[in-house]
Amino acid sequence: MDSDHQAKARLQAIKAVVVGASAGGIEAMMKLFCPLPPDYPLPIICVIHLPDHHESNLAEVFQQWTRIKVMDAEDKATILNGRLYFAPAGYHLLVEGDATFSLSCERPVNYSRPSIDLLMESAAQAYGPGLLGILLTGANLDGAMGMKTIKQYGGFTVVQTPGEAKSGTMPSEAIKLQTPDLIEGLSGIRQLLLQFMDGHAR
């Protein structure tokens, strides 16, 4: 674990946030994102597992709860600050080195499409130490490898306290595979996200 000072310095380098969740994820993400304002200084990119062949209206649902602009991640679109993006159902979402999105219909990974691992691994390579990875509630193994990759590329990792999560499997698997920088409840993670508002993390 870093000292407070080191952690603060690392958080100051953050340029983007990726968040993964499965079972119980919608509720958890609502708790995290509802206080975010339209001028939030970072992009937040999310994967929630939903049944395939299920037209997602996640963006619409979330927009009713938060003031930050919510949208489906579009193929080839430039990633912008102050946006909350969701991977469209039935597609993998990847981040390119030039901070744009790519979609892919390749086979499911960990039985999941979109896969949290794929988003996190590509974002880790694109943002390096500028990436904050957050893994929330879920009942499968997706996300654990992704979080490990974020750490390998120097990013900052936060896992929801497994005991608090609606389903603790996913957070526990991630903790088994690597030591996250923080293990926190939802209210703590929400605080962390709000700290970026000041232009620097405390």
Added chain:
Amino acid sequence: MQLPDADIEIKLLIEAIYLKYNYDFRNYSKASQKRRIEQGMSALRCESISQLQDQVLHDPAVFMQLLQYLTIPVSEMFRDPSYFLSVREQVVPVLKTYPSLKIWVAGCSTGEEAYSLAILLQEEGLLERSIIYATDINPVSLEKAKKGVFALDKMALYTKNYQAAGGKFTLEKYYTGAYGGALFDKALAEKITFSDHSLATDSVFSETHFVSCRNVVIYFNKALQSRAYNLFHESLCRRGFLGLGHKESLDFSSCSHQFEAIVKKDKLFRKL
């Protein structure tokens, strides 16, 4: 900034493939391409991408194996049924006004989409006067497509899709169980010309009335997307139709002003 070693190796591999085999993957989206190359590398038991490059360069058989990773052989019959329903309702009535029809399924992979359109055209009384060109760069996929045999365990999903797509009968009408799979009616395959064509290096081969290219250009960067769209524009007859995948768009290309959307949610466009 200096590129990471793996990115340099991938650049060199892609360049080597282009120079040696004339397959151009230089303008594919990088993130997913990297992942596919790494999968190919471990499947071919190479320690590094440089080692893979050495083998690919000197052994065409290894290249053919790697090609199965560089391309994306994932397809489905009547995927996104609402697309096919919109084709039936919005495109078919116009197609019926032509005495003969040419339809291009670009990036057809193993053929599921070409067969789906053939079935749709058959039910609309148009197949008889149609030629479907189904093109891809992967010869293994094209061979599979020509056979018209798909996995039996997929038929439940495809039947559901077919019905949601406005199918007039049952999907079973079009296939028989054979060779451990579902063999589709030869009368459909007779109307489909499967052939090798690259959206990255080849030019237009025919005038067409309708181009369907779905979930192909998401693997391309913006420059290659524009190239593909320009080919479609050139190939299409006056007021011809273009269909893209549900999450694909013309917005990030140089061609958005060359087409008008006719069914936005199903990504159906008409040439302007």
